[in-house]
Amino acid sequence: MAGFAVCASSGATGNGILSEGDGETNELKWQFSLSTYTYLAQHARDYTNPIFTADRDWLHLEARYNYEDLKTGSVWLGYNLSTGNNVMLQLTPMLGGVFGKVTGIAPGYTITVDYNPRVLDARRIFL
DSSP: OHHHHHHHHHTOOSSSBOOGGGTSOOOBOOEEEEEEEEEOOTTSOOEEEEEEEEEETTEEEEEEESSSSTTEEEEEEEEOEEEOSSEEEEEEEEEEEEEESSOEEEEEEEEEEEEOHHHHHHHHHHO
């Protein structure tokens, strides 16, 4: 819920980039994401795993609960790196602090590979 309140109050846009027609520079804006996974375990405790992320240019912020262990939260600071056009590779190395049932400092990363067939198809048309 806090993520939705932050998104609404900051006026975040869906893609995070303004076009030239907006009358402003192509400045990167904040991008927010909130995902929740629910686990229904047989003969064990059911739980949810919410993950909130905030990105702006190179900065990546993340908060998780029940990810490293049950009744445990974590906050992360990372650096966004990306390369590619029709196949984009995004790497975000992170350092986090874990607190709750388990405490400590943790390294982490996320890797995302995106494929945009429209870019590839547009190039075929003009070749």
